[in-house]
Amino acid sequence: MGFLDAVFKRNSEIEFLFDFDIFKETSNRIQMKKLAINTCVSFLARTIAQSEFRLKKNGKYQKDELYYRLNVRPNKNQTASTFWQTVVDKLIHENECLIIQSDDEDLLIADSFTHTEYAVFEDTFTQVVVKDYEFKRTFKQSEVMHLRYTNENLTPLIDSLYKDYGDLFGRILGSQKRKNQIRSTVNVDANTSKNKESMSRLQEFINKMYGAIGEKEVAIVPQQPGFEYKEHYSGSGNGIQSVDEINKVTDGFLDKVAMAIGIPTGLLYGEMADISGEMQNYLTFTIKPFLKKIKDEVNAKFIEKEDYLNGTHLDVKVVSYQSIFDIADSVDKLISSGAFTGNEIREEAGWEPSEDDNLNKHYITKNYTEMNSSGGGENE
Incomplete structure (x- = not known):
């Protein structure tokens, strides 16, 4: 430190350069992970929201309170489409979702809860919080709809997958920014550097100039006494190639997330080749098993055993064709x-x-x- 102090004292022209605010981060990194997950969750939720939950009794479909709650208005603040999209989002991100029924028969999605598991007794749910309200009562397993997505949480898998793709994505962005970076130097007269007021005004001028060069297509830099601006590199990278490389990495990560959830990539990208076959596989191996989880929970929690054995059960109409x-x-x-x-x-x-x-x-x-x-x- 003493050596540096001596150097700065002998060369006051160098010391002020470390005060200039010229090294700024101007670009925001694209949230590739959030984009991929939200794309898949929204696609899955839109398909689920088009399904119709119907109660069949004595060979005929009934439209009662349960039908209204599942298909129109689950609670006072949500429509059915918004409700099921929230359910899907929680199942993908948290691997489970708890739905409780309030005293006025509203279906509410719990934001957090404590799950106590037992071997031979009913599981219990305590400290159930919906938005800012915490229920003081204890809910039994038979009183709630407790949905699990898979045996293993997808979040660690997606996070570990994103680490590799994220590193590659960051390297490509960094490489392309270096290829197209504008590099320049500023020569300042030694007498100007010794004047604190001049340095302050010069710093303000550099900040404005930096903003103009970064934001405007045409930026004119006026000459100042004791100040010279010079560009050494104006960029020569191929913009089309850089965009293609970035898109390939982004699409690769999206493909892996869609594969983990069970969504054919052709449906996400809107490809027309063999779309009917991919749609059929999507409905058979992704949507129907997902809906069966919901159907089993409703049949077990809202329909008595005797009524179910006599033919009363929840049926789901899946949209499998356009018309x-x-x-x-x-x-x-x-x-x-x-x-x-x-x-x-x-x-x-x-x-x-x-x-x-x-x-x-x-x-x-x-x-x-x-x-x-x-x-x-x-x-x-």
């Missing part, structure tokens, strides 16, 4: 072959059975005939 015209040919073949009745097809497509008795009958409208036992022709 009924998409399945018209398949419906025609199933009915015309006599394999299914009209009402069986309606239920499979998610519609309520018709009261018309003709839709409970089998019809054969094609010339289906039985082969001869010898295999040499048909019976006319």
